[in-house]
Amino acid sequence: MGDVNDPLASFAALRTAEGQGLLDAVRDVEPSQELAVATRLRREHPADLVSAALAQARLRQRAAAKFGAADAARMYFTPNGVEQSTRASVATYRARRFSDPGELGGLGVRSVADLCCGIGGDAIALARAGIAVLAVDRDPLTCAVARANAEVLGLADLIEVREADVTDVDTSPYDAVFVDPARRGGRGRIFDPEAYSPPLSWAVETARKAPRAALKIAPGIPHDAVPGEAEAEWISDGGDVKEAVLWFGGDAPGSHRATLLPSGDTLASPLATMLPDPDVRAVGRFLYEPDGAVIRAHLVAEVAARVGGGLIDETIAYVTSDAAVVTPYASAYEITDQLPFNVKKLKALLRERGVGILTVKKRGSAVEPEELRRKVKPQGPGSATVFLTRVGGAPTMLVGHPVG
Template identity: 80%
Template sequence: MGRVNDLDRDSTALTSFSALLTAEGRALLDLDEVREADPARELAVATRLRREHPAELVTAVLAQARLRRRAVAKFGAQDAGRMFFTPNGVEQATRTSVAVHRAESFRSLGVRSVADLCCGIGGDAIALARAGIAVLAVDRDPLTCAVARANAEALGLDGLIEVREADVTEVDTAAHDAVFVDPARRGGRGRIFDPEAYSPPLSWAVEAARKAPHAALKIAPGIPHEAVPAEAAAEWISDGGDVKEAVLWFGTDTPSSHRATLLPSGVSVASSLAEMLPDPAVRPVGRYLYEPDGAVIRAHLVAEVAARVEGGLIDETIAYVTSDALHATPYAVAYEITDQLPFGVKKLKAVLREREVGILTVKKRGSAVEPEELRRKVKPQGKNSATVFLTRVAGAPAMLIGHPAVVD
């Protein structure tokens, strides 16, 4: 009975989506009052439109408009305004900046065709096609395939993107230069952390990658390093300082290596596993504190950044680097430290009051104290700003106060 209900829901969802692709559905999606309707006005818009159009269609149109507005953050206003989405598609799709970076990486390898397995709504397929790469986009969900097909058409890329509804484990990829696999990492209970619980499992994806001339497997950034195959080049990618994903590359000239890539600049730092530097030594807090980018930390390349700034760690378990010198580096944000204090709310409150600090940025690493909780307790007031780091220094809870450093 459950399977029948699932099929009924799938059929209903596909019928509802198909209605959006009709002339009537597209005309409604193009209405300014639909595109720009905020929650406060949506009921009034819906009421008016239902006088002239089927209620089910109006509901689907307004839901799609909401998804498009959510998608702007990932796809940009121009593309999001033309594309189609599902709730899961918006949530799980690759951000355009990351997809473009990956597509350019494939193109630099000489790849001309890619089998995009678990393609979702087509975010990566779009970036690959725009890089001039032919794409076979495969997914087993009928609605997802319909959305991906509609997106390829909406963006004028259907000549380069073939969407196929199939089980990715049964697709022959031999005719393609490369394979890209983006396994589902969410289930009924939320995010999946065990790579073997991905759909398909990471072990299957690795075997598929090994059979292809080139391959990339998208994985969660928190994957245990011991789960990375020895022949893979692992890349952690951040965008605007936020870690977005990790990728295992096969068929490159840098196997058994780790790389951190920072977008939007595209700068990267890398090291082969055999040549990775040992952890930096712990040293006293110097004049400057460096906060490495999250991708650098995930890739275990903090030592490489510490060497570039002539620094060491403030604690053997904390990824903050300290140095007496100020160096320009894209891989970490530098702060000039003015005070080092044992942890204590009263002492911090007194210092902030004395400095007339009203704008307080609270960062933490290795501390159980929540930033908002601390901010409520110290009640910053004044015309000046400061940053406080809640952390550990040589094993002891500490507070470091400072401000962003300016490199001449």
């Protein structure tokens, strides 16, 4: 197997015929079976190669949620690669914006320099969109894994993997630049954009020099850190906010966009014409919970205008209205009860209604949903949703159920 302390040698051994056979043998091994399987396989194979195969099988199983079972079963991963890779659905959407000028905000590019490419998740999506990709990373093992992934997925003719410091790469031959700075360090997630590797300021200057560019950033980036010439897009997938992207060179500079996957619904507004914060009003018949991407993009007012509503509290992103309006940008609930925060009163109400299936949501409350669920002990065939929030500054419980 080579030097067991050399991760490159260990990875190379996995790609030999013996390594491939072991990967096939351990593909579906459950954690509870690993010790027995490892003991059996080590009778005929080097112990370190068996351990590497089992570790890769675990990573593939974890990666299936991001990449899909079919791709994950063929690809190679590192622990950081699984953790930091873009979900395939998000990478595919972003690649479509890069490639298709017919798409809303599409850039129509044919080549991209993918800086800080990691194990190649974004490069794969770009190549599948027909884009030629230069994928750059400074870590030798990461580059080897990215190169292997391009090969096993049949994309090696479109993806060139280069081991280099991204700050030394000439991106001028490419139609566009994509930068995904590392946002994790030895102590975990990094929140200061200037502590990214490379720093956000470097990525922005690189984007400004390119004809087209996109920078992947954390969704919690302060809005005052967004360059004025960039379009800032927040993307959610299945209701969970996954990332933010700064687009340069497109047709909507200085605007905010919220995009919801898998539907692809997108809500955008130029900063200059964004609506002011909605008025606060009494809780009406319906409560609207805007998607997280809408909230991050500061487009709650646009949702309130669509449903003819206002806020329940000036600091809470819940919209209320007496009208039932279908919108992809918010989940609608019909409110049946409004109570001041009081666990005993809520418990009595739920018991009276026979509620045994209780969904607890919170915004602006310090109470944890599981804590409340333990205290009220819901029982019965009925179901309800309770919102722990503030209404006009006062701790409040709103009870209702989803519309439709």
